[in-house]
Amino acid sequence: MSINIVLAQKFEDLAQTPPMGWNSWNKFACNVDEDLIKQTADAMVSSGMKDAGYEYIIIDDCWHGERDEKGFISANKERFPSGMKALVDYVHSKGLKFGIYSDAGWQTCGGKPGSRGREFQDAQTYAKWGVDYLKYDWCNTEGLKAEGAYLTMRDALYEAGRPIVLSICEWGQNKPWKWAEDVGHLWRTTGDIYNCWDCEEDHGTWSSFGVLRILDMQEGLRKYAGPGHWNDPDMMEVGNGMKVNHDRAHFTMWAMLAAPLIAGNDLSNMTQETIDILTKKEIIAISQDALGIQAFKYQTKDGVETWIKPLSNGDWAITFLNRSKNEQKLNMKWEEQEIIDPDFGYKMNLASQVYKIQNIWKEANLKDTQKPLKISIPAEDVVTLLLTKN
Incomplete structure (x- = not known):
């Protein structure tokens, strides 16, 4: 009797330049539903962002419903009455790609079902839905080792067979730049960003940081990044209430850092100044340069x-x-x-x-x-x- 063992790995040839797209969290947090995602996909096309290179529509936390009797996850039926597969198909019909969110712990940061112990089931579900990108968070992970937890999800995605970008989001606490090149395609280097130029917001056990504070935390990390494995200083706050000069500097520095350009604003309600910043083709070209080296x-x-x-x-x-x-x-x-x-x-x-x-x-x-x-x-x-x- 012979046993064929398939050695899992991350999907290569993905994210050869820093991913570009949109994520729901910075602006909408848990207030997500299928209408918002459809409207955002429409706006990404009509605003010129798709033509500028943005491709991922990523729904963050709180999309989850309950698990069924076999443990498979589904979307919240009230917020997503058509189901997640139909929503993914809609985003794909616009020529865009779809990203989803889960967590390595028992629960997500928003208290929804996490993937701990269900990694292979969830990966199969995402593949069945047609998901292209997974943001994988780190709340409620007591007793877990980060590298091992993310390796488990990497292997689960690989076994499910659909190429999915894996975005590691453990906030830089376990120095992922030292171990994650063969695990995921990008990794968070810091705690959460928020829409402030040079600030820190204390939440008690953790903090959110303004643009300059996040920038300063990138010291010494550039040597770890390159095509297919990027440092991620978090999603952008362009269009979320900062001054135009701050938005312009924020966007420019993320491009200089070869950071993922993931917008976090309301794409359906942008000023022309915000659109002009987010679609500035010469700055985007710096971000997407094939050499893939940070400033x-x-x-x-x-x-x-x-x-x-x-x-x-x-x-x-x-x-x-x-x-x-x-x-x-x-x-x-x-x-x-x-x-x-x-x-x-x-x-x-x-x-x-x-x-x-x-x-x-x-x-x-x-x-x-x-x-x-x-x-x-x-x-x-x-x-x-x-x-x-x-």
């Missing part, structure tokens, strides 16, 4: 951080992030800069190579690196430059 912080002066991201074809993206409350002027001689990627070794030789310069947000041509760079950076805002070989 590094090159220097800090007068409250201005200079972030540099190597791109494919020898191009570079440079963002000046002004964290101060005052406009800052910059006068920089390119030939005096020695730019070497500290983790991956890429070099920008400005003494011998001339680069053309594009100011992305201003949509302005700044000629090239033969002349000093003289720009003003607005308070709590960014200036992003694309440097291409002349």
Whole structure:
């Protein structure tokens, strides 16, 4: 008698660039139903976001109904009267992909049925529904080891046979960047974000963090990320009530970090300013660059951080992030800069190579690196430059 053992693994060739999409939690929390998801899918298409590269519609916590007598999960019948399979089919009919949420513990963060002990059943259910993406949370996981719990779900998804992106969401508590490359396709590096520029909201046993606080927590993590395995500083808060300059800086820095670009606002009710930020094709191109390398912080002066991201074809993206409350002027001689990627070794030789310069947000041509760079950076805002070989 011979026994064929299939060694499980994560699905390769998924998330070769940082995933782009939308998640319900930041704006709607547990107030989710099938009408909201359908309207959001419609809005992702009509707003131009789909054309800009967004593809995942991800429903977060609280979609769950009860388990049946055999332990299989179903959607809440009042909120999702057509059932989850019909909703997934609707999203697919728009040319989009569908993401769902579960938790490695007995219950989700919202108190719904978790996947602990039901991982293989749930994976089979998601595959049957046609799910493309799973966000897997870490509430109510007493006694579990993170790496083992996420390996179990990875193996369950693989055995179910449908390629599904696995988003590891244990808030960076167990340093997933050190073990998750072969487990999932992205992993949270921090606690939850919220719509504030530079703040911390204390919930007692845990905190939510504003954009700059989350950004600062990414220190030292870039060497662990790349195509198919991304650091995830959490979903975006663009369009959720911050100032436009804060939204612009937030979106830009997530692109520079090669972070997943998962919107978290109401797509059916966006200002034109929000749409313009979320669909800025030149910034998205920086995020989705095939090289898949995060930006590094090159220097800090007068409250201005200079972030540099190597791109494919020898191009570079440079963002000046002004964290101060005052406009800052910059006068920089390119030939005096020695730019070497500290983790991956890429070099920008400005003494011998001339680069053309594009100011992305201003949509302005700044000629090239033969002349000093003289720009003003607005308070709590960014200036992003694309440097291409002349």
